[in-house]
Amino acid sequence: MTTPPPLVDRAEGILMDTYARFPATFVRGEGIRLFDDEGREYLDFAAGIAVVQIGHAHPRWVEAVTDQAARLAHVSNLFSTVPQVDLAERLVGLLGWGRAFFANSGAEANEAALKLVRKATGRSKVVATGGGFHGRTLATLAATGQPEKHAPFEPLPREFVHVPFGDAEALRAAVDERTAAVLLEPVQGEAGVVPAPKGYLAAARDACEGAGALLVLDEVQTGIGRCGAWFAHQLEDLEPDVVTLAKGLAGGLPIGVCLATQEVSAAFGPGDHASTFGGGPIPCAAALAVLDVIEEEGLLERARIMGERLVETLRETAAAAVDVRGRGLLVGVELPAEIPARQVVSAALGRRLVLTQAGRNTVRFTPPLIATAQDVDEAARIFGAVLEDET
Numbered sequence: 132m133t134t135p136p137p138l139v140d141r142a143e144g145i146l147m148d149t150y151a152r153f154p155a156t157f158v159r160g161e162g163i164r165l166f167d168d169e170g171r172e173y174l175d176f177a178a179g180i181a182v183v184q185i186g187h188a189h190p191r192w193v194e195a196v197t198d199q200a201a202r203l204a205h206v207s208n209l210f211s212t213v214p215q216v217d218l219a220e221r222l223v224g225l226l227g228w229g230r231a232f233f234a235n236s237g238a239e240a241n242e243a244a245l246k247l248v249r250k251a252t253g254r255s256k257v258v259a260t261g262g263g264f265h266g267r268t269l270a271t272l273a274a275t276g277q278p279e280k281h282a283p284f285e286p287l288p289r290e291f292v293h294v295p296f297g298d299a300e301a302l303r304a305a306v307d308e309r310t311a312a313v314l315l316e317p318v319q320g321e322a323g324v325v326p327a328p329k330g331y332l333a334a335a336r337d338a339c340e341g342a343g344a345l346l347v348l349d350e351v352q353t354g355i356g357r358c359g360a361w362f363a364h365q366l367e368d369l370e371p372d373v374v375t376l377a378k379g380l381a382g383g384l385p386i387g388v389c390l391a392t393q394e395v396s397a398a399f400g401p402g403d404h405a406s407t408f409g410g411g412p413i414p415c416a417a418a419l420a421v422l423d424v425i426e427e428e429g430l431l432e433r434a435r436i437m438g439e440r441l442v443e444t445l446r447e448t449a450a451a452a453v454d455v456r457g458r459g460l461l462v463g464v465e466l467p468a469e470i471p472a473r474q475v476v477s478a479a480l481g482r483r484l485v486l487t488q489a490g491r492n493t494v495r496f497t498p499p500l501i502a503t504a505q506d507v508d509e510a511a512r513i514f515g516a517v518l519e520d521e522t
């Protein structure tokens with residue numbers, strides 16, 4: 132009998148070449164640990180890409196998903212389902228206002244937001260930020276402030292203007308009576324974990340108010356406890372008009388949601404927007420379990436405390452780093468330009484620590500929010516050793 136080729140070789144050639152995959156095949160996860168097809172154990176400080184919020188195979192999550200799968204998996208959005216309405220109520224409760232539209236991903240949640248703000252204001256210009264990342268559909272790609280990602284797909288939808296992230300004056304100057312919305316991440320994730328300077332979100336709020344535009348916060352990566360609060364903007368004193376979520380919300384199942392104030396939501400009527408799978412019973416049941424676990428296990432506070440510990444410990448162990456920064460358990464280590472982040476992520480994988488790259492030269496740490504002090508110290512120690520090897 133001939134042995135089949137390794138999965139990584141089978142993937143190449145049969146899957147489109149859109150991802151620079153690493154040579155590991157994970158077959159099981161438990162809590163903060165992953166296991167590969169040769170039984171090796173890894174410490175998971177990626178959690179997908181900031182998705183597996185309560186860790187792998189949390190018993191509450193598994194029970195919620197399997198119960199719901201056995202009960203009802205799909206009926207379309209032509210009918211109400213208990214998990215979807217329960218989840219909308221929970222999210223609106225956490226936010227303090229609004230109505231929900233459910234989708235399947237971050238890009239789709241943002242796409243819904245972009246259509247909604249156009250219809251609600253009758254305007255089409257959107258002010259977004261350099262480095263900002265909002266998705267890969269044509270409109271969310273146009274909103275993404277990374278021109279190198281635009282080039283092969285021009286022409287993109289027009290009417291997106293980009294201003295330097297963090298520059299309140301530039302933002303104010305760009306927002307005018309043609310502006311439907313300002314679209315921002317409270318912490319730019321994909322750009323390299325760049326938190327908005329204090330007061331920037333409030334300045335955006337003011338600029339929108341002055342021009343009759345709407346403030347849309349993309350909390351796809353920063354929301355659902357990642358930064359130590361349900362929503363990262365709650366760490367500051369302001370209320371946006373629209374918030375989008377995805378990634379961590381269902382703890383590993385596909386979901387996206389666009390939440391908007393009652394007034395803005397009223398712009399959408401039947402037929403304006405839709406999704407066959409959006410807000411299906413299983414991802415919504417999973418999301419309800421994620422919210423329960425975050426609440427019951429005190430994971431917002433844990434994310435704050437462990438995030439601070441991770442930043443402090445990395446500052447000690449990663450001596451070669453240019454900067455260590457973040458909010459809660461969204462942490463980035465910026466490397467000197469001559470050390471490619473991918474090389475460091477790859478070397479960390481070799482030492483059984485799973486990380487991701489963000490931006491050109493930042494390594495991102497986004498462990499499940501259940502990370503303990505021991506996990507944090509272990510990750511910082513391994514990373515320090517990796518960096519020493521690579522410098």
Ligand code: PLP
Binds near residue numbers: 235353378
């Ligand atoms: N918005 C932000 C802030 C993100 O970080 C991402 C993904 O990284 C997206 C949108 C797109 O989400 P998705 O890949 O689920 O479409």
